Amino acid sequence: MKDFRGPTISAYWITLMAACAIVVGAAWWSIDNLDLLRGQTLALVLSFMLAIVLGETARLSIVGRRDTAPISTAAALALTLTSLSPGDMAMLSSSIIVAAIAVAMAIGGLVQRLRGKPFGLADAAARLVGVSVACVLYRQVPFDHRTLLEWQSTWDDRRWLVAVVMLVASSMAMLVQLLLEGAMSAQRDHASLLRTIADEVRAAFGLTTALVTTGALIGLAEYALSIVALPLFLVPLLLTQFAVRRYGSIRETYRQTIGALSSLTDRAGYTPAGHAARVAELAVAMGRDLGMPQREILELERAALLHDLGQIALREPIPGGATLLAAPADQQRIAHDGAEIVRRTGVLDTVASILEAQTSPYRQVREFGEDLPVPSRIIKVANAFDDLSGGVRGGDGESRAMERIHLGLGYEYDPRVVDSLSRVLARTSRAAAIPAS
Amino acid sequence: MGLVSWSWRESNVGHRVQFSFTSIVLLASAVIVGPVGAAAVGAASSLVQTGRVKPSVRVFNVGMISCVGSIAGLVYIYAGGSQAVETVDGPSALLITVGIPVMVAEVAQCVANAVLLAGVMRVANGIPMRGQVGKLLETTGPAYIGYGIIGFLFVVLWIPAKVGWFSAVLVLAPLFVARWAFVQYGDELRAHERTLNALVTAVETKDPKSAGHSARVADLCEWIAESLSLGSQELQDVRTAGMLHDLGKVAVPSRVLRSSRDLSDDELVLFASHTTIGVEMLSDIDFLKGSLDGIAHHHERFDGHGHPDGLAGKQIPLAARIIAVADAFDALTTTRAYRPSLPVPDALIEIEQRAGRQLDPEMVGALVRALHRHEWAPTVHEEGMLTRGAAVDHDDPEASDFLASRQDLRVRIAHEPHPHTSMSQTARRAR
Numbered sequence: 102m103k104d105f106r107g108p109t110i111s112a113y114w115i116t117l118m119a120a121c122a123i124v125v126g127a128a129w130w131s132i133d134n135l136d137l138l139r140g141q142t143l144a145l146v147l148s149f150m151l152a153i154v155l156g157e158t159a160r161l162s163i164v165g166r167r168d169t170a171p172i173s174t175a176a177a178l179a180l181t182l183t184s185l186s187p188g189d190m191a192m193l194s195s196s197i198i199v200a201a202i203a204v205a206m207a208i209g210g211l212v213q214r215l216r217g218k219p220f221g222l223a224d225a226a227a228r229l230v231g232v233s234v235a236c237v238l239y240r241q242v243p244f245d246h247r248t249l250l251e252w253q254s255t256w257d258d259r260r261w262l263v264a265v266v267m268l269v270a271s272s273m274a275m276l277v278q279l280l281l282e283g284a285m286s287a288q289r290d291h292a293s294l295l296r297t298i299a300d301e302v303r304a305a306f307g308l309t310t311a312l313v314t315t316g317a318l319i320g321l322a323e324y325a326l327s328i329v330a331l332p333l334f335l336v337p338l339l340l341t342q343f344a345v346r347r348y349g350s351i352r353e354t355y356r357q358t359i360g361a362l363s364s365l366t367d368r369a370g371y372t373p374a375g376h377a378a379r380v381a382e383l384a385v386a387m388g389r390d391l392g393m394p395q396r397e398i399l400e401l402e403r404a405a406l407l408h409d410l411g412q413i414a415l416r417e418p419i420p421g422g423a424t425l426l427a428a429p430a431d432q433q434r435i436a437h438d439g440a441e442i443v444r445r446t447g448v449l450d451t452v453a454s455i456l457e458a459q460t461s462p463y464r465q466v467r468e469f470g471e472d473l474p475v476p477s478r479i480i481k482v483a484n485a486f487d488d489l490s491g492g493v494r495g496g497d498g499e500s501r502a503m504e505r506i507h508l509g510l511g512y513e514y515d516p517r518v519v520d521s522l523s524r525v526l527a528r529t530s531r532a533a534a535i536p537a538s
Numbered sequence: 539m540g541l542v543s544w545s546w547r548e549s550n551v552g553h554r555v556q557f558s559f560t561s562i563v564l565l566a567s568a569v570i571v572g573p574v575g576a577a578a579v580g581a582a583s584s585l586v587q588t589g590r591v592k593p594s595v596r597v598f599n600v601g602m603i604s605c606v607g608s609i610a611g612l613v614y615i616y617a618g619g620s621q622a623v624e625t626v627d628g629p630s631a632l633l634i635t636v637g638i639p640v641m642v643a644e645v646a647q648c649v650a651n652a653v654l655l656a657g658v659m660r661v662a663n664g665i666p667m668r669g670q671v672g673k674l675l676e677t678t679g680p681a682y683i684g685y686g687i688i689g690f691l692f693v694v695l696w697i698p699a700k701v702g703w704f705s706a707v708l709v710l711a712p713l714f715v716a717r718w719a720f721v722q723y724g725d726e727l728r729a730h731e732r733t734l735n736a737l738v739t740a741v742e743t744k745d746p747k748s749a750g751h752s753a754r755v756a757d758l759c760e761w762i763a764e765s766l767s768l769g770s771q772e773l774q775d776v777r778t779a780g781m782l783h784d785l786g787k788v789a790v791p792s793r794v795l796r797s798s799r800d801l802s803d804d805e806l807v808l809f810a811s812h813t814t815i816g817v818e819m820l821s822d823i824d825f826l827k828g829s830l831d832g833i834a835h836h837h838e839r840f841d842g843h844g845h846p847d848g849l850a851g852k853q854i855p856l857a858a859r860i861i862a863v864a865d866a867f868d869a870l871t872t873t874r875a876y877r878p879s880l881p882v883p884d885a886l887i888e889i890e891q892r893a894g895r896q897l898d899p900e901m902v903g904a905l906v907r908a909l910h911r912h913e914w915a916p917t918v919h920e921e922g923m924l925t926r927g928a929a930v931d932h933d934d935p936e937a938s939d940f941l942a943s944r945q946d947l948r949v950r951i952a953h954e955p956h957p958h959t960s961m962s963q964t965a966r967r968a969r
Contacts (some may be wrong), residue, residue, distance in 0.1 A: 261704035306721065311712040318695065319709050325698035326629045335685050337712040344719035351723055354825040355730045361823055362733070365740050368819055369788045416742045416792045442743060446736045448729040 112284035113454040120226035123233045124203045130196035138197065146193075148328050149183075150205035152176035152335065157209025157225075158216070161342055162349065168221065171312045173209060174228055175338055177202045178316025179331065183238045183323050184250055200231050212373055221538075222283055231278030238271045260321065268418075271486040275309045291528060292389040300395040311341040340366035363406035371412040371419070379492055381405035383483040386525045387518065388476070404455035409478050411439030423488035424460075432460040455480065463515045469483045478515040482506065482522055485514070495530055550932040561651075561682065562713075563609040565644055565689030569619065569636065570696055573611025580607035602654050606647050613646040613724045614639045632698060634883070635885060637690050644686030648675065688713070730825075738781060741788050745795045748784065750917065751868060751933075758864035759857075761908035762901060766860075771828070776857045779832030782859050786816030786833075797929050809932055810951045812846050813837055816820065836865060843942035845951045850884025851898075861897040863889065863905050866897065869933035871916035876930070879916040886936065896938050 155172025181198055194206050206225055213220040216508035241247045246380035253263045283298030316340040367374040384405040388398045412435050422436060436459050444453040465471040489502035510516050547705040560583055580603035609936030612714055619639030657672035695705035738752045763773045794805050817834045820826050835858035842850030870885040893899035930937050941947060
C-alpha cells in the first residue's frame with residue numbers, strides 16, 4: 102500500500118531522471134561520431150577519464166555535509182573546457198565528452214561500491230547534470246555564430262579572457278549542481294528550500310572555488326603542457342582537499358566530544374539512557390521545520406545534547422531524571438549550573454545562553470516582552486515531550502504527552518513550536534507506517 | 539616588472555601563512571624576472587607587510603627575503619633553467635629546462651631560508667645554529683617540495699600558456715581555500731580543546747574539593763614527559779590522559795565522593811571503578827584513543843598490587859606510570875582535612891620512598907628533574923573548607939597502600955561489574 106501525499110514532485114527523482122536523460126541523449130548523439138576518438142585525442146580523453154575514476158574513489162566526507170568527489174568534478178570540468186591545440190578536440194561534440202564523463206563516473210562509482218564504500222547516486226547525478234550544463238554552454242551554444250570554444254582559439258593574445266570565460270562556465274555548472282543538491286536535502290529534511298540552498302552554497306563555497314579554478318587551470322595549461330597539465334594542476338587541489346579533510350576530521354572529533362559530554366548525566370545515573378540524544382534529534386527536526394539556518398541548527402543541537410548537564414551538580418538524582426517533574430526553582434538552578442559549565446569553555450557562549458533560558462515559561466515573552474531565544478523554546482518543548490512520553494514514540498504515550506503539552510500551550514510553551522512538534526511527529530509516524538504496511 | 543610586484547603584493551599582505559605564499563611567488567619571479575627582479579619582489583612584499591613590526595625585524599625581513607629570492611634566481615640559471623621561457627616549446631622541453639631547475643632553485647631557497655633564520659636566531663637568542671637548521675629543514679622541507687611544483691605551475695601558466703598576471707588569481711585561489719581550511723581547522727581544534735576541558739569542569743562541579751587537581755596533574759604529566767623527551771604526539775596524549783584521568787568519578791554517587799567518614803568495602807570497590815568507567819565514557823572519541831591506556835591504568839602499582847588489572851613494572855603503560863607519579867605528588871602537596879599540604883621537598887622524599895613499590899623509579903627520577911626546571915606551589919586550602927571530616931583521598935599514597943594490602947578488594951574491583959551501571963540498567967528495564 103502506498104501513501105500518496107498529494108502531488109509533491111521529488112527533487113531526488115527529477116535529478117536522477119535528468120541525469121538519465123543526459124546519458125541517453127549523449128549516447129545517442131555520440132554513437133555516430135565515435136570514430137573521432139582515435140590517436141592522441143583518445144589517449145587524452147582516456148587520461149581524463151582515469152582522473153575522474155580515481156577522483157571518485159578519493160572522496161571527501163565531512164560531518165553534516167554530503168560526501169563528494171572534488172577531484173573527479175575538477176577533472177570532468179577540465180575535460181569539458183579543454184581544447185587540444187591542433188584542433189582535433191575542438192571537433193569533439195559535447196555529447197562525446199558528456200558520455201565519457203558519465204562512463205568514467207559510473208566506473209568510479211562501481212569501483213567504490215565494490216570496495217564496500219558508499220557512493221551517492223543522487224550526488225553523482227547532480228554533478229553530472231552540472232558538468233553537462235557547462236559542456237553545452239561552452240561547446241554547443243553559439244554566441245554570435247561561434248561557440249565559446251571556437252572563440253577562445255581566436256583570443257590567442259588575450260588568454261586571461263579565456264580564463265574568465267572558463268570560470269564563468271564552470272561556475273554555472275557548480276551553481277546547477279548546488280541547486281539540485283540543495284533541493285534534494287531540503288526535501289529530505291523537510292526544511293525551507295531557499296534556506297537550504299543558501300546553506301549549501303555557503304558550506305560548499307571554498308571547495309567549489311578551488312575546484313572551479315582547478316578545472317579552468319587545467320584547461321588553460323593544457324595549451325602549453327598538453328596532458329601533463331592534468332596531474333600537475335591537480336596538485337593544488339589535492340592540497341586543498343587534504344586541508345578540508347583535516348578540518349572535517351576535527352569537526353567529527355568535536356562532535357564526539359560533545360557526545361561524551363552529553364552522556365555524562367546518563368553515565369552518572371541522573372537521566373534515563375539516551376534522553377539527551379532523543380531530545381536533540383527532535384529539536385533538530387523542529388528547528389529545520391521552523392526554517393532555522395544550518396549554523397543555528399548546529400547550536401540548537403549542541404544545546405539540546407547538553408541541556409541536562411547541570412544535573413551533574415545535584416547531590417542526588419531527580420527521580421527518573423525528568424527535569425519536568427522538578428520544582429521550577431530547581432529546574433532553573435539545573436539550567437544555570439549547566440550553562441555555567443558550558444560557559445567556562447569560552448567557546449560555546451551561544452549554547453550557554455540557550456541553556457540558561459531553557460526552562461523559562463513562554464508567558465515571559467508575552468507578559469514581560471522578554472526575549473527568549475527560539476532554540477530555548479524548542480528545547481523546552483522537546484524535553485517536555487521526551488519526559489512525558491518516556492522516550493517512546495507513537496501510541497498512547499505520545500498522545501498523552503501531547504495532551505499534557507497542549508495544556509501548557511501559550512503559558513509554558515510557545516504555540517508555534519508546539520505546532521512544529523505536531524508536524525514533526527506526524528511525519529515520523531507516517532514514515533514509520535510505510536514500511537509497516 | 540613594476541606591475542608584476544604590484545600585483546603580487548596584493549596577494550601577499552598580512553596572512554598567517556604568508557610565508558608559503560611568499561615562497562611560491564618568489565620562486566615564480568625568480569624565473570620570470572630573474573634574480574634581480576626576484577630580490578625586488580621579495581623586498582617589496584616584505585616592505586608592505588602590514589601590522590606592527592619592529593623596524594629591525596622589518597629590515598631583516600626585507601634583507602632576508604630579497605636575498606633568498608636572488609639566490610633562487612641564481613640557482614635557477616645555474617641549474618640550466620631557461621631564461622627565455624617563451625621560446626621553450628613542448629611539454630617535455632618545458633619540464634626539463636624549466637621544471638627541474640625550478641625544483642633545484644626551490645631546494646636552494648629552502649636551505650638558504652633555514653640557514654638565514656637559524657643565523658639570526660643564533661645572534662639574537664643564542665640558539666645553536668646546526669640543530670636549528672636541521673629542525674627548520676625537517677619541519678618546512680616537505681612543504682617546500684609542494685611550493686616548488688606550484689611555483690612551476692605558476693611560471694607555465696604565466697608565460698607559455700600566455701595567461702599573464704591573471705594566473706596569480708587562478709593559481710592562488712585553491713591555495714587560499716586550503717589556507718582557509720587550515721585556519722578553520724586551527725580554530726576548531728582550539729574550540730575542541732576548550733570543550734574537552736568542560737568534561738573536567740563537570741567532574742569538578744560534582745566533586746568540588748578536587749577542583750584544579752586535573753589541570754595540575756596534566757601540567758605535571760607534561761613536564762615529566764618532557765624530561766623523558768617524548769615525541770610531541772605522545773606528550774599531547776599523556777597530557778590529555780592526565781587531564782581526564784579522573785573523569786569516571788562522574789559515575790560515582792555524590793554521597794561516596796563527598797563522604798565524611800571512611801569508605802566501606804563496597805564503596806571502595808565502587809570508587810575504584812572510576813578508571814574503567816572513564817575509559818568507557820571516552821572510548822567513542824577517536825582523538826583520545828592514545829590517552830585511554832593511561833586513564834585505564836593510572837591506579838596500577840609498580841609492584842603489581844594495583845588495580846584494575848594488577849599489572850606490574852613495564853607492563854603498565856608508560857602514560858599510566860607517569861600519571862601515577864603526578865597524581866600522588868599533587869595529592870601530597872594538597873591540603874587534606876586530615877593533614878596539611880606537604881612542602882615540595884617533603885613530598886618528594888615521600889614519593890622517592892615509594893619508587894619501586896607503588897611508583898616507577900624512572901618516572902620518579904623524571905619528576906625530580908622536571909621540578910628542577912619548573913616551579914611548584916603546593917595547593918593550600920582555606921581552613922573553612924576543612925571543617926567537616928573526610929575519608930582518605932583516593933589519590934593519597936596511603937589509599938593506594940591500603941588497597942594493595944587488600945587482595946580481596948582488588949579481586950572484586952577487577953571482576954565485579956560496575957554496580958552503578960547495572961543499577962541504571964535495571965532502572966531502564968523497569969521503564
